[in-house]
Amino acid sequence: MRRLDAELVLVVVLLATLQLTCTNADWWSLGLQSSISNNVDPHIPHKERCSKLEYLIDSQKRLCSQHEKILPILAYSAKLAIDECQNQFKFSRWNCTSFPEKNTTFGNVVTIRSREAAYLSAVSAASVAFAVTKACSKGELSDCSCETNKRLRKNQKWKWGGCSEDIRYGQDFSKKFLDIREDGNTAVGLMNLHNIEAGRRAVRTRMTRVCKCHGVSGSCSMQICWRKLPNFKLVGEGLFQRYEGSSHVKFVDKRRRKLRIINPDFKKPNKTDLVFLDDSPDYCEKNDTLNILGTRGRECNRMSQGIDGCRLLCCGRGYQTRVREVEDKCKCAFVWCCSVKCDICRSRREEHVCN
Ligand SMILES: *[C@@H]1O[C@H](CO)[C@@H](O)[C@H](O)[C@H]1NC(C)=O
Ligand SMILES: *[C@@H]1O[C@H](CO)[C@@H](O)[C@H](O)[C@H]1NC(C)=O
Ligand SMILES: *[C@@H]1O[C@H](CO)[C@@H](O)[C@H](O)[C@H]1NC(C)=O
Numbered sequence: 001m002r003r004l005d006a007e008l009v010l011v012v013v014l015l016a017t018l019q020l021t022c023t024n025a026d027w028w029s030l031g032l033q034s035s036i037s038n039n040v041d042p043h044i045p046h047k048e049r050c051s052k053l054e055y056l057i058d059s060q061k062r063l064c065s066q067h068e069k070i071l072p073i074l075a076y077s078a079k080l081a082i083d084e085c086q087n088q089f090k091f092s093r094w095n096c097t098s099f100p101e102k103n104t105t106f107g108n109v110v111t112i113r114s115r116e117a118a119y120l121s122a123v124s125a126a127s128v129a130f131a132v133t134k135a136c137s138k139g140e141l142s143d144c145s146c147e148t149n150k151r152l153r154k155n156q157k158w159k160w161g162g163c164s165e166d167i168r169y170g171q172d173f174s175k176k177f178l179d180i181r182e183d184g185n186t187a188v189g190l191m192n193l194h195n196i197e198a199g200r201r202a203v204r205t206r207m208t209r210v211c212k213c214h215g216v217s218g219s220c221s222m223q224i225c226w227r228k229l230p231n232f233k234l235v236g237e238g239l240f241q242r243y244e245g246s247s248h249v250k251f252v253d254k255r256r257r258k259l260r261i262i263n264p265d266f267k268k269p270n271k272t273d274l275v276f277l278d279d280s281p282d283y284c285e286k287n288d289t290l291n292i293l294g295t296r297g298r299e300c301n302r303m304s305q306g307i308d309g310c311r312l313l314c315c316g317r318g319y320q321t322r323v324r325e326v327e328d329k330c331k332c333a334f335v336w337c338c339s340v341k342c343d344i345c346r347s348r349r350e351e352h353v354c355n
């Protein structure tokens with residue numbers, strides 16, 4: 001518990017600091033480990049702190065102030081989303097670069113209504129639902145806890161018990177926090193609303209039931225089961241697969257405003273699919289207006305035909321091979337008593353780097 005308190009204080013200091021350094025930025029800024037150097041009084045009341053977070057819009061500030069301990073959880077979920085995006089895209093031309101020093105976390109590239117922007121919306125909505133649900137079951141928030149088992153279906157062979165994680169609460173919070181920013185009458189609003197819902201579903205559909213045996217000496221005559229969140233990596237991975245198969249849609253403004261798939265030969269997107277409106281840039285060359293870094297200097301995989309392979313990642317510009325001496329621990333042996341002694345071995349490693 002002590003350690004947790006210390007962590008909370010750290011996050012609070014971090015948040016208090018951020019509110020001075022950012023103006024007008026997006027809520028992902030909550031997850032960036034920007035300068036912790038400014039000496040801001042961390043004892044500002046919660047409501048005041050929420051209202052000062054300039055990168056939240058007014059309705060988000062209101063929601064924030066209604067939930068006493070929500071800020072570190074939002075900071076955690078932003079970080080979770082950023083980390084997972086960077087993990088999934090580490091071999092892609094656009095590698096989910098974040099710009100801690102800027103007021104737009106991912107730069108202007110996400111103003112393009114691309115499939116990459118779709119992934120970001122989805123993974124973010126997923127991370128908020130996930131982090132809030134986790135916090136509920138850990139007792140970190142006052143108005144939620146474990147799911148009341150009354151709500152869960154009854155079963156003969158086993159009984160609900162323990163702490164079922166309350167994904168409904170997390171989903172609802174994610175909805176309140178993120179959907180409110182979107183205007184369902186616009187093309188981009190509809191795109192974002194679709195993708196954030198897909199993100200939340202990616203968490204919900206991966207909930208699992210875990211059970212534990214009870215009964216005399218391992219007889220397992222009775223099982224107690226509860227619902228458990230998936231590992232967030234699985235969610236990120238699942239969404240990355242949806243990203244790869246995402247649907248190109250257009251805005252139609254007929255009786256009802258909606259998005260429709262451009263190529264009718266393709267499968268219509270369902271609620272778990274991701275949709276996008278604009279083709280992506282190729283991300284090959286540096287573009288400072290869009291904050292695209294380009295792929296020069298990126299390490300590529302010479303053996304791969306995929307997007308991490310030198311041909312695709314380097315955009316046909318070719319690559320250079322460098323040989324580096326690397327030092328590793330090796331020939332480790334246990335020495336009585338009690339340490340492990342290793343030699344340092346040198347080896348050569350080939351690295352291929354895009355021109
Ligand atoms: C970011 O800050 C710059 C000035 O530093 C400003 O011109 C720009 O409008 C800001 N961008 C956003 C999205 O707030
Ligand atoms: C993304 O690629 C750039 C080079 O284009 C590199 O500097 C950066 O470290 C990479 N970021 C991540 C998160 O992998
Ligand atoms: C939605 O479509 C995906 C393929 O894009 C499919 O794998 C999935 O089962 C579908 N989900 C539902 C609920 O129909």
Ligand SMILES: *[C@@H]1O[C@H](CO)[C@@H](O)[C@H](O)[C@H]1NC(C)=O
Pocket residue numbers: 286287288289290
């Ligand atoms: C960067 O991208 C913008 C928008 O696509 C384009 O207008 C501009 O010419 C690009 N700049 C460079 C230096 O390529």
